[in-house]
Amino acid sequence: MTFYVYVAQQHAIRVDTSATVHFPCLITDQRPLPVHLAFRGITVSVGGRQVLQDVDGLVRPGQVLAVMGPSGCGKTTLLNALSGRLKLDSGQIFFNREPLCKRWKRKICYVLQQDIFFPDLTLRQTLEYTARLRLPDTMSHSQKMQYVDHIIDVLELGQCQDTIIGDYIKRGLSGGEKKRANIACELLTNPSLMLLDEPTSGLDSHAAHGLMTTLKRYAVSEGKTVVITLHQPSSQIFHLCDKLLLLCNGQTAYFGDTCKVVDFFSSVGLNIMPHYNPADFILEQVKGPPELRQRIINAAKEARKGKDYPAELQHDYHYISEKYNDHSNKILPATHGPYLEQDTLNAMEPDVRRLWMDTHSHASSSVSSETSDADCYFSWPTSFWTQFKVLSQRNFQEARPRMLSKLNWVQTVGLGFLAGLLWFQLERKEQALHDIQGWMFFSTTYWMLFAHFGALSSFPPEREVINKERQSGAYRLSAYYLAKMFGELPLTVSLPAVYHLISYPMLGVHSPMVFLTMLGFLLLNTIVAQSVGFFIGACCMDMQVSITISALYTLATQLFGGYLATNIPYWLTWMRYLSMVHYAYQNMQIVEFEEGLPIKCAPHSKYAICSELDYIPVSSIIESQGPCLPLWANTLVLLAFLLVFRVLGYIVLRYFRAPK
Numbered sequence: 001m002t003f004y005v006y007v008a009q010q011h012a013i014r015v016d017t018s019a020t021v022h023f024p025c026l027i028t029d030q031r032p033l034p035v036h037l038a039f040r041g042i043t044v045s046v047g048g049r050q051v052l053q054d055v056d057g058l059v060r061p062g063q064v065l066a067v068m069g070p071s072g073c074g075k076t077t078l079l080n081a082l083s084g085r086l087k088l089d090s091g092q093i094f095f096n097r098e099p100l101c102k103r104w105k106r107k108i109c110y111v112l113q114q115d116i117f118f119p120d121l122t123l124r125q126t127l128e129y130t131a132r133l134r135l136p137d138t139m140s141h142s143q144k145m146q147y148v149d150h151i152i153d154v155l156e157l158g159q160c161q162d163t164i165i166g167d168y169i170k171r172g173l174s175g176g177e178k179k180r181a182n183i184a185c186e187l188l189t190n191p192s193l194m195l196l197d198e199p200t201s202g203l204d205s206h207a208a209h210g211l212m213t214t215l216k217r218y219a220v221s222e223g224k225t226v227v228i229t230l231h232q233p234s235s236q237i238f239h240l241c242d243k244l245l246l247l248c249n250g251q252t253a254y255f256g257d258t259c260k261v262v263d264f265f266s267s268v269g270l271n272i273m274p275h276y277n278p279a280d281f282i283l284e285q286v287k288g289p290p291e292l293r294q295r296i297i298n299a300a301k302e303a304r305k306g307k308d309y310p311a312e313l314q315h316d317y318h319y320i321s322e323k324y325n326d327h328s329n330k331i332l333p334a335t336h337g338p339y340l341e342q343d344t345l346n347a348m349e350p351d352v353r354r355l356w357m358d359t360h361s362h363a364s365s366s367v368s369s370e371t372s373d374a375d376c377y378f379s380w381p382t383s384f385w386t387q388f389k390v391l392s393q394r395n396f397q398e399a400r401p402r403m404l405s406k407l408n409w410v411q412t413v414g415l416g417f418l419a420g421l422l423w424f425q426l427e428r429k430e431q432a433l434h435d436i437q438g439w440m441f442f443s444t445t446y447w448m449l450f451a452h453f454g455a456l457s458s459f460p461p462e463r464e465v466i467n468k469e470r471q472s473g474a475y476r477l478s479a480y481y482l483a484k485m486f487g488e489l490p491l492t493v494s495l496p497a498v499y500h501l502i503s504y505p506m507l508g509v510h511s512p513m514v515f516l517t518m519l520g521f522l523l524l525n526t527i528v529a530q531s532v533g534f535f536i537g538a539c540c541m542d543m544q545v546s547i548t549i550s551a552l553y554t555l556a557t558q559l560f561g562g563y564l565a566t567n568i569p570y571w572l573t574w575m576r577y578l579s580m581v582h583y584a585y586q587n588m589q590i591v592e593f594e595e596g597l598p599i600k601c602a603p604h605s606k607y608a609i610c611s612e613l614d615y616i617p618v619s620s621i622i623e624s625q626g627p628c629l630p631l632w633a634n635t636l637v638l639l640a641f642l643l644v645f646r647v648l649g650y651i652v653l654r655y656f657r658a659p660k
């Protein structure tokens, strides 16, 4: 096991990392590059309103930057901008002097304010799936599990590892445990930069301090760059942060070392009382009267011109950067990565030397330039096959309690017996024909509605998890999509199969072949309905809209299915070709009346052919409902429905509902 420790050279570390937890980096061949994050003049508008205005900041590997300010001042907006989820009106974000690009986005982990998980999975299952998906294939399964164990230990989640995550209906992890679970999932990905949106909110002071200490140790020992928004930190937590960015109405009220903020406020004439929490003090000032706030903002603007202000954030940065690049081009070919002779360093102009030191101080301690080459190209952490396998298992495990809940079993078995008793052992004669068809139509429409609305209601919460994971580049959409189809297939077909097993024999089985073929069409119809539900769920962001569209479609499907209305007005007949139930219902009739026992004509039959025959031919039964396709054609149309809606669902997710 390899331990590697980064040493922050340019600032005092107040956390003793030697006596406490280290994060063993098992992924020795995948060491992420330390990130030196600088952002300058960030201006962002949301919903037509300017939320951030000319905000600067800088944080180095091993450091924690706290973003503070009153509620609504733009902290979350800043994190969204830094993670690349929001477009900037103006300003620049540099990762090791490179602009933010897709490759860097994948090295960022963003711990959102809300904890987004699958509620029915336990904490351990959640972490294990994350590790299997996001740790590289070069690691063995046992190494990945070892890493999970370690993260669980570090975040003190051992006691609740087998508890389900839960939601507002099902009790699961406590708020604090969920927060730590959220962070644990992100730590597993071994990011270079961690953005955390209020990870301490909702935690008691002890838990909040414990969490912050862990994060600080992690940043120092692993050379991670951490940006964190804080609401009302205790003074202990406040002093764990190296840098502070204080926002006031979206503008910078202070940026610099945390330990110097009190001096800054003194320079504006605002003196803190002894023993007062500096975090409370500064927040009270930026919530003060408008003139006071303006005075602080003006002082912060003045401070930018000071010589202590970081070179990257100064307006002549571009000029310095060009000089630096000039130097690098001349010097680097003759040197080994970030290592420079002292003489070479001394020969640099002071500005350029400072930039070199800032950018390379951390990297030079432990990461060689070879890592940066490997980091230049993004590739998925795991192969398509691994992603498909893991996501199929996760889908199955996550969907099982929902799809095969006790209530669903009771409903299915109860309905199976009810349908069986209602249509019990129907005689094979014309008088009972409408009832036999009634069982078929009821069965197809019931399972269509069940699967359609099941897919529709399960999709919105799932979409949040998928979007979060896609944004962090965890897996390919195609792997997820195929896994969803295959992982949930056994669950989708279980209940209709049990229903069929109970009710159809009560109706009267004539041959195992008819029994199985009828089951086949019932299941195919169910899967098609699920695809349509999934497609509508993917298209509509608003649940009310998706329910309305679904209700309209499924009811129209029933009306044109061939059972409720047979004399459809001529100009509306095309509608039946859009009804999936129509095809499944016709096929069930073809099988039942062709392969099963024949239907005896009534004495005063409505079928003209009964004047010549004793039994009604299947063609007469079906043609009495309108035009009819052969069995194979109906089956092909159903398969086409399945394929088209699955592909459309993918296209919508891929191109129209892609997370930004």
Ligand SMILES: Nc1ncnc2c1ncn2[C@@H]1O[C@H](COP(=O)(O)OP(=O)(O)OP(=O)(O)O)[C@@H](O)[C@H]1O
Residues within 6 Å of the ligand: 046, 047, 048, 049, 051, 069, 070, 071, 072, 073, 074, 075, 076, 077, 078
């Ligand atoms: N989509 C939007 N349309 C209009 N205004 C928005 C939108 N999103 C955010 N805002 C506004 O932007 C401002 C900054 O929001 P942001 O969530 O960044 O604040 P915050 O500092 O993180 O607040 P809190 O501490 O309460 O979480 C708020 O006034 C908010 O109302």
